[in-house]
Amino acid sequence: MSLKKRNFMSFRTFLVMMGIIVLWGGLIYRLLFLQIQSAPVLVKKAEKQQEAVLKVYPQRGKILDRNGNIFAVSMKVKSAFCVPSEVDELWRTAGKLARILDMPKSRLIHKLTRKSHFSWIKRKLTDEETSRIENEGMRGIYLVDEVKRFYPKASLLSHVVGFVNIDNEGLAGLEKSLDHFLRGKTGSATIIHDAKGRELYAKRDFIEKPEDGLDVYLTVDEVIQHIVEEELDKVYETYQAKGAVAIVVDVTNGDILAMANCPTFDLNLPGEFSADKRRNRALVDCYEPGSLFKIVIGAAALNENLISMNDLIDCEKGAYRIGGHTLHDSHPYDVLPFVSVIAKSSNIGCAKVASMMSRETFYHYIRQFGFGQTIGLPLEGELRGKVRNYQRWSGYSQTAMAMGQEIMVTPLQMVFAFATIANKGKKPVGRLIDRIVGPQNQLIRKNEIREGKSIVSPRTAMKLTQALKLVVSKSGTAYEARVEGYSVAGKTGTAQKVENGTYSHSKFLASFIGFVPADHPVLAIGVMVDEPKGKVYYGGQVAAPGFSVMAERILSYLKIPPEENADENLKQLEKRYAA
Amino acid sequence: MEKRKNTWIRTMEGCIVLVCLCCISLFYVWQHISIVRLGYQIRKNEISFDELLNEKARLQSLVSAIESPANIEKKIMSENMQLNMSNKNQVIRMKI
Numbered sequence: 001m002s003l004k005k006r007n008f009m010s011f012r013t014f015l016v017m018m019g020i021i022v023l024w025g026g027l028i029y030r031l032l033f034l035q036i037q038s039a040p041v042l043v044k045k046a047e048k049q050q051e052a053v054l055k056v057y058p059q060r061g062k063i064l065d066r067n068g069n070i071f072a073v074s075m076k077v078k079s080a081f082c083v084p085s086e087v088d089e090l091w092r093t094a095g096k097l098a099r100i101l102d103m104p105k106s107r108l109i110h111k112l113t114r115k116s117h118f119s120w121i122k123r124k125l126t127d128e129e130t131s132r133i134e135n136e137g138m139r140g141i142y143l144v145d146e147v148k149r150f151y152p153k154a155s156l157l158s159h160v161v162g163f164v165n166i167d168n169e170g171l172a173g174l175e176k177s178l179d180h181f182l183r184g185k186t187g188s189a190t191i192i193h194d195a196k197g198r199e200l201y202a203k204r205d206f207i208e209k210p211e212d213g214l215d216v217y218l219t220v221d222e223v224i225q226h227i228v229e230e231e232l233d234k235v236y237e238t239y240q241a242k243g244a245v246a247i248v249v250d251v252t253n254g255d256i257l258a259m260a261n262c263p264t265f266d267l268n269l270p271g272e273f274s275a276d277k278r279r280n281r282a283l284v285d286c287y288e289p290g291s292l293f294k295i296v297i298g299a300a301a302l303n304e305n306l307i308s309m310n311d312l313i314d315c316e317k318g319a320y321r322i323g324g325h326t327l328h329d330s331h332p333y334d335v336l337p338f339v340s341v342i343a344k345s346s347n348i349g350c351a352k353v354a355s356m357m358s359r360e361t362f363y364h365y366i367r368q369f370g371f372g373q374t375i376g377l378p379l380e381g382e383l384r385g386k387v388r389n390y391q392r393w394s395g396y397s398q399t400a401m402a403m404g405q406e407i408m409v410t411p412l413q414m415v416f417a418f419a420t421i422a423n424k425g426k427k428p429v430g431r432l433i434d435r436i437v438g439p440q441n442q443l444i445r446k447n448e449i450r451e452g453k454s455i456v457s458p459r460t461a462m463k464l465t466q467a468l469k470l471v472v473s474k475s476g477t478a479y480e481a482r483v484e485g486y487s488v489a490g491k492t493g494t495a496q497k498v499e500n501g502t503y504s505h506s507k508f509l510a511s512f513i514g515f516v517p518a519d520h521p522v523l524a525i526g527v528m529v530d531e532p533k534g535k536v537y538y539g540g541q542v543a544a545p546g547f548s549v550m551a552e553r554i555l556s557y558l559k560i561p562p563e564e565n566a567d568e569n570l571k572q573l574e575k576r577y578a579a
Numbered sequence: 580m581e582k583r584k585n586t587w588i589r590t591m592e593g594c595i596v597l598v599c600l601c602c603i604s605l606f607y608v609w610q611h612i613s614i615v616r617l618g619y620q621i622r623k624n625e626i627s628f629d630e631l632l633n634e635k636a637r638l639q640s641l642v643s644a645i646e647s648p649a650n651i652e653k654k655i656m657s658e659n660m661q662l663n664m665s666n667k668n669q670v671i672r673m674k675i
Contacts, residue, residue, distance in 0.1 A: 059632075070643040075636040076629070152644035194615075201618030201625075226648040553664075561672045 050192045053207070057147055058184030059439070060168055061213030063161055063175075066255075066434055069222040071161050072151050072175065072267075074168070078130040078143040080121040087112050087140035097121060097141070100132045112140075123166060124148045149175075151267035157225050159261045159280035160218075160379065160432070163270045172270075172278065174216065174432075177378045181436055184213035212439040219255035219434045224248055227553045228258040232527065235546040236262035239510075239532035245281045245411045246546070248554065249524045251419040251515060253449040254428030256377070257523070257554075259412075281530075283382040286408040287509050290495030291345045291477075291539070293404030295421060297354050298342050298467060300365035303460040306356045309339045309467065309577070313349045320348040323396035327351055327403075330494075330538075339577045343470035345477050345492060347403045354402035362398055363390035368427075368455045369417045371409055375430040385409045404495060411511075415526035418490070418513045421468070422521035425461040426452040465489045466573060469518050473574045481512055481544035483551045485562030487570060489521075490514020490547065492539035497531070507531050510542035516551045517563050525551055 034042065063072040080101075087093055094108040101108075101122050111119045124146055125133070133143060149164045162173015168183065170176035187210025192203040228246045236244040241262070248258040261281050265273035279285070301307045318332025329346050341349030354362065366372070372387030386408035388397070393406075400406040412430075420427040429450040436445040456464075468489035472481050477492045493511040496503040513526040527543040527550070536542060563569075644650060655662050 059636075069646070070639055073636050073640045073643070075640065076633045150640045152640045153647050153649075154644075156647065156649065198619060199622050200615060201622045202614050203618075223648055230649075556670070559672075 050194075052191055052193065054189045054191045056187040056189060056210040058186060058210045059212040060147065060149065060164075060184065061182040062215045063182070064215060064217050065157075065220050065222045065225070066218060067221065068217070069153075071153055071157060071218075071222075072149060074147050074149050076145045077124050077126075077148045078133075079123040079146045080125060080129075080133055080141060080143055082112055082119050082121055082141050083117060084112055084114050084119055084140070085117070087138075089139075093138050093141065096136055096138060097133075100129055100136070101125075153222070154266045154268060155264045156222070156229060157220060157259070158265055158267045159278070159282075160220070160259050161267060163267050173280070173379065174218075177380050178216055178433075181216060182213045185211040187211070214439075214444055215437045217434045217437065219250075219257065219431050220259070221257050223557055224554050225258040225260065227557065228550055229260040229264070231546050231550045231553070232260045232262055233264075235527070235529055235542065239529060239534060239536070239542055241529045241533065242531040243281055243285075244530065245285070245526070245528045246550065247282055247411060247415045247526045248550070249415055249419050249428070249430075251422040251428060251521045251524050254416075254419070254430045254452065255434075255449075256430060256432045280379065280381070281528075282411045283377070283379055284410075285530075286383050286385050286410055287530075288405050288407065288495045288498070289409050289414055290404040290493035290509065290511070291347075292414055292491055292493035292495075292511055292513055293401065293407065293409075294342060294345065294350050295417060295464065295468070295491055296365055296369055296371075297350055297362070297402045298338075298464050299369075299421065299456045299460055300357060300362060301338075301353045302463050303365075303456040304357060304361060307338050307353060309337065309463055311338050312336070313338060313341055313346075313352050315341070315346050315348045318348070320351070322351060322355075322399055323394075325396055325399070327399070337577060339467045339470060340475075342464075342467040342491070343473070343476045343577075345471075350402040351399040354398050359390040359393060359398060362401070363387075365455075366401070366407070368453075369420060370413055370427060371407065371417075375412050375416055377412070377430055377432045379432070382412070383410050385413055404493065411526055411528050414511075415513055415524055418515055418526070419524040420452070420455050421461050421464050422489070422515035422524050423452065423461075424458040425456040426454050428452045465518055468514070469570060469573060470577065472514070473570055475574060475578075476540075477538070478512055478514075478540040478544040478547075480540060481514055481547045483516060483548055483555065485566055486516050486551070486555060486560075487518035487563055487566045488514050488516050488548075488551065489518035490544075492544060494537065494539045508537045510537055510539040512539050512543035512547045514547055514551070516555060517560070517566070519563070522558070522560060523551065523554060525554075 060074040062070055064070055090109065090112055094105050094112055097103065097108050098105040103122065111121055121141065130143065133141065147168055149168060151161065160173055162175035163171055164175050165171050170179035170182065175182065188207045190205045190207060192200045194200060228248055232244050232246040244262040246260045249255065250257055259282050263277045265277045270278065312335050314335050315329060315333035317334055318329045320327045327347050329348055333344060333346055336344065336346060336349055338353065341353065366387055371385055373384050374382045397406050416427065416430060429452050431447055431449065433447045435443060435447060438444050468491055469487060470476050471478050471491055472488045473479065478490060481490055482488055490512055495509040497507040497509060498504065499507055509528060509530055510532050511528040513524065515521040515524040525547055527546045529542050532542045
């Protein structure tokens with residue numbers, strides 16, 4: 001090879017080598033540039049593309065009755081949203097969505113043309129709506145999981161259970177008051193996904209672990225609640241009343257077994273009912289109790305030994321002037337033993353008994369029975385009622401209160417006053433929640449049964465029970481409250497409502513509260529009917545029959561056997577006091 | 580002879596190191612892919628577990644609605660079964 005040729009070859013080799021070096025040099029420079037100079041920016045870009053913070057929503061806790069029947073449960077459903085910039089064929093898409101979702105087309109067009117990256121179309125779709133949207137496969141329309149609250153019993157116990165808003169925040173009833181137990185804790189995690197958008201599970205990093213909500217077991221019994229609602233509805237419809245309330249309490253432990261209101265509403269569609277229909281009248285309505293309150297004066301007088309069952313009281317033949325007012329009885333009576341004053345609900349007789357005791361003593365018993373304070377159920381809005389301090393009473397106040405006027409009580413307070421007499425003078429502590437359990441069924445909190453405070457002696461309670469049994473006898477005011485085979489003790493109330501500052505002669509609150517079986521009480525049942533229409537308005541005629549049917553059905557459901565000679569014993573009691 | 584032997588040994592050592600490095604690299608890639616695949620599987624199972632839980636809640640809700648006394652009474656009425664509430668004479672209670 002000539003020298004010239006060899007030089008040329010080495011020059012070519014040199015060029016190639018230089019070329020390779022430049023190329024590699026360029027590559028290395030680029031690599032160094034990317035790795036060092038641009039690294040922070042690129043790392044941020046990559047993280048933005050791959051990383052996301054995932055919110056993990058907890059399962060809201062269930063609300064169940066004492067036997068585990070579900071009143072409220074949450075489940076995942078789909079919600080539809082759109083990315084307006086991705087939507088093509090606007091009119092066609094809007095038309096399709098309008099047909100599927102039964103929404104006006106104009107509203108959908110407004111949603112589809114919003115100047116934002118995200119717009120809800122409709123939240124919490126039905127299964128049918130979801131599958132139809134999925135089948136249509138419209139561009140720019142997406143589905144996302146959301147949790148929806150379902151109430152399988154619809155209107156049963158609706159005023160107690162309450163409801164949530166679209167974001168699952170409790171708005172009423174237990175859903176609101178126990179929201180902190182039910183809602184759980186939302187968790188969050190950083191996730192990394194691949195080019196196809198699939199999550200790389202191994203790289204999931206929890207910032208905060210989610211915690212599911214707790215399940216709440218009530219003391220309410222679904223079957224008893226159903227019986228009470230069904231029978232209350234019949235009374236409400238029959239008398240075309242403004243409202244009606246019924247409460248069932250287990251007198252031995254204070255458990256609320258049922259709490260029914262009329263009118264009622266469907267928990268799955270709360271927005272379609274007025275606030276008036278959604279009001280829990282058992283707690284948030286205050287009224288003058290009328291003759292029901294005579295048990296307080298009776299219990300106080302007996303407990304203070306101011307009177308005995310056979311003491312005679314002059315009932316002034318139906319009209320009695322006191323403190324500038326004339327009292328009247330519904331029927332004129334001459335002289336009655338105290339037991340009959342209660343049984344026949346004599347206003348004059350009770351006013352005279354009230355005058356036997358000091359203001360302080362009367363006030364003390366009113367407060368002891370729980371009036372002027374809440375029962376303490378975990379429901380928002382429970383009223384305390386209105387009890388004026390005895391220092392602010394007028395000369396007529398004590399007489400008025402003996403007849404259940406000048407005092408405001410809630411139906412729940414009144415039922416618990418009767419439960420106190422039924423429970424041998426001990427006021428049961430009200431329970432609505434039995435227990436709270438965790439997602440794995442572990443017991444978180446047990447609402448223990450607490451011993452009630454003694455208000456009157458067992459002897460007083462027994463004596464008053466005898467008088468209340470006579471209320472349901474033929475000569476009493478609530479013969480229609482009797483339950484065949486069982487002894488019943490109770491009291492009627494027919495309170496005049498206040499209208500324009502005076503007592504109305506056409507608007508009444510008819511009520512009956514009693515307990516069964518009277519000698520070994522298990523249940524206290526209260527029925528109150530607000531403004532019954534028609535000629536019949538007395539508690540013994542309007543509320544007592546409802547009480548009777550409810551008691552009969554509940555006793556049968558609870559398998560409480562009938563008492564032997566219950567009717568015979570009542571007749572003997574009647575004869576004894578008549579003599 | 581001795582020199583050639585040493586060179587051969589060094590070449591062999593180099594090869595073994597290279598093979599080991601290759602194996603380690605392959606193992607690393609294999610296990611990484613396995614972790615990712617397992618992650619996909621876990622996520623898939625997690626989704627189906629969630630779906631099953633949701634289905635359970637849906638069925639519980641359905642059972643609860645079907646078993647409600649109001650629904651049972653409505654069904655009895657609609658099926659015209661001629662059922663009535665028993666009266667006291669029809670119920671016999673026995674003490675055991």
